[in-house]
Amino acid sequence: MSQVRNRNNTEKKVVSDEERLTDQQKKELADLKKVHPANEFGGIIGTFLLTFILPVVVYWIWASLEFNEGYLLRPAELSVEGIKAFFVNLYNIVMEHAYPTKQATIIYFSWFFFQAFLQHFVPGRKVLGSPLPGGKRLEYTLNGWASWWITMIAVPAAAYFGLFKATILYDNYGSMLTVVNIWSFVFTFLLKIQAKIQDDEERMSGHFFYDFWMGFARNPRIGSFDLKLFCEARPGLILWVLMNFSIAAKQYETYGFVSISTLLVCAFHAWYIADYYYHEEAILTTMDIITEKFGYMLVYGDLAWVPFTYCFQCYYLYKHLVAGAPIQITIAYALGVVALKCFGFYLFRWVNSQKHEFRRNPDHLIWGKKPDFILTKRGTKLLCSGFWGICRHLNYTGDIILSWAWCLPCLFDSPAPYFYGIYFTTLDLHRCWRDHNACLEKYGDDWRNYCKRVPYVFIPRIF
Structure with a gap:
């Protein structure tokens, strides 16, 4: 008898969970089971x-x-x-x-x-x-x-x-x-x-x-x-x-x-x-x-x-x-590479941190000001302040700079050690394109408005 009661309670809970889903959430779940284009x-x-x-x-x-x-x-x-x-x-x-x-x-x-x-x-x-x-x-x-x-x-x-x-x-x-x-x-x-x-x-x-x-x-x-x-x-x-x-x-x-x-x-x-x-x-x-x-x-x-x-x-x-020995670089060259690495790392880390903090706490101040954002029809907030008001993907810019800084200690005798820089630049460009298409499909006009407010992707006033 208790097993029947427990099963009934479980069924009620499932029905209750389904009822709590919004129409948008039900649509999202239904879309997952549809055939998607390759x-x-x-x-x-x-x-x-x-x-x-x-x-x-x-x-x-x-x-x-x-x-x-x-x-x-x-x-x-x-x-x-x-x-x-x-x-x-x-x-x-x-x-x-x-x-x-x-x-x-x-x-x-x-x-x-x-x-x-x-x-x-x-x-x-x-x-x-x-x-x-x-x-x-x-x-x-x-x-x-x-x-x-x-x-x-x-x-x-x-x-x-x-x-x-x-x-x-x-x-x-x-x-x-x-x-x-x-x-x-x-x-x-x-x-x-x-x-x-x-x-x-x-x-x-x-x-x-x-x-x-x-x-x-x-x-x-x-x-x-x-x-x-x-x-x-x-x-x-x-x-x-x-x-x-x-x-x-x-x-x-x-x-x-x-x-x-x-x-x-x-x-x-x-x-x-x-x-x-x-x-x-x-x-x-x-x-x-x-x-x-x-x-x-x-x-x-x-x-x-x-x-x-x-x-x-x-x-x-x-x-x-x-000349029969591993590559040697000068201290000056090494310091230059370290400086480039630090600049790329600063961009990568702090751009990502701004977005992460905004997702955790939308009221968190960015550069001493309340964050500016676009509230989408889905209820998601698209950040338009701080680094994210300058370019849509400065975090990728930092990552690309990092990838080349890691290659520079190898000097320039062969392209082999630059494989990572070439690959990662290609990866981030492709990922940016995929991000754009995914957000356009997800947010529609809200994403178009965001792109108008933040027109540059990687480099302000250039790209």
Whole structure:
């Protein structure tokens, strides 16, 4: 009898929850189940190509760094035979030097599950994320700052006491890359299965490769464990920093010193990630968390692309020699790079902080004044004060400046270490375009009015 009563109460609660939804929220939920056009990232063909080309690009640049002193490998001649020979050579390098060994597999999954353990068990402040379609807000535990320091103490200590060599990540780079490439595909298929079982798929196009790339569910979870936030914020980002440190250790082992260029790059990247965790709550308002579905694009980006390509500057500084020694830069040049880095970081951090504070407290003063904003028909407020009244994406401008500052310690012998700057500039330009289209669809005339009030995107009076 009590079971029947409990079931009736549950049914009443469900009905009550549905009744509380506004017409707009009901429409948002209904729209998620509609078939969506496959019109981003080049559509079906573009996402198919990206899925398989990106791993090849990473192998290519890694092979160039490891086996060609940082000069990009290229076909001996631009002919069918020359291009074929180039890919055969790259394939042979991967099979010989990047085969997924048992050691590399143990290293990576020990790391992956160590970070999962920290995310799940380290205490942290609990906060609610941004409202999702239908008004739902998910709870998150913010323990990234503590987990960062636990890792930054535990891993170097383990190396110091001889549990493994400090160069272990560099020594197993190729094999680990292949392990993560395979895992990214497997993990994405598991996300597909989970979304299907839980009926959590949304905005599906009906085209396999497009949906595989874009994702299936927005916020897949195992209990309270958020899979997207974990992959976005933990194993890849911290592994990137540790990969840098391991390469620096290899440089020290080989030459007896760590160059100023390498020290700068290691410090820049560690500073950036430490700041990321210090402002961890701001992650919850990013496009990746609140808008993107979780598919191969984010899985591969988070687990493979970030740690295995963002370390290319350090990799280049170890492998590229000038007169038989690592690159050396002058103190004056180093100070100039630091100044550029600080300027870019100031823009990136404080522009993002203004928007984050405004979302938390719309009455928070900006530059000593009450914030000016546009109240949309959806009830959302579009900030038009402070940095956000100067340009629509000065945070991206700061991020782009940062990306090039990180490359400059490598000097200019090869384009390989500038991969990050080129990629990140392209990424932010493309993301800005996607943001604009998404906001135009979401806010309509309100967004057009905002663009009239804030006409510049990246650089005041220029662009």
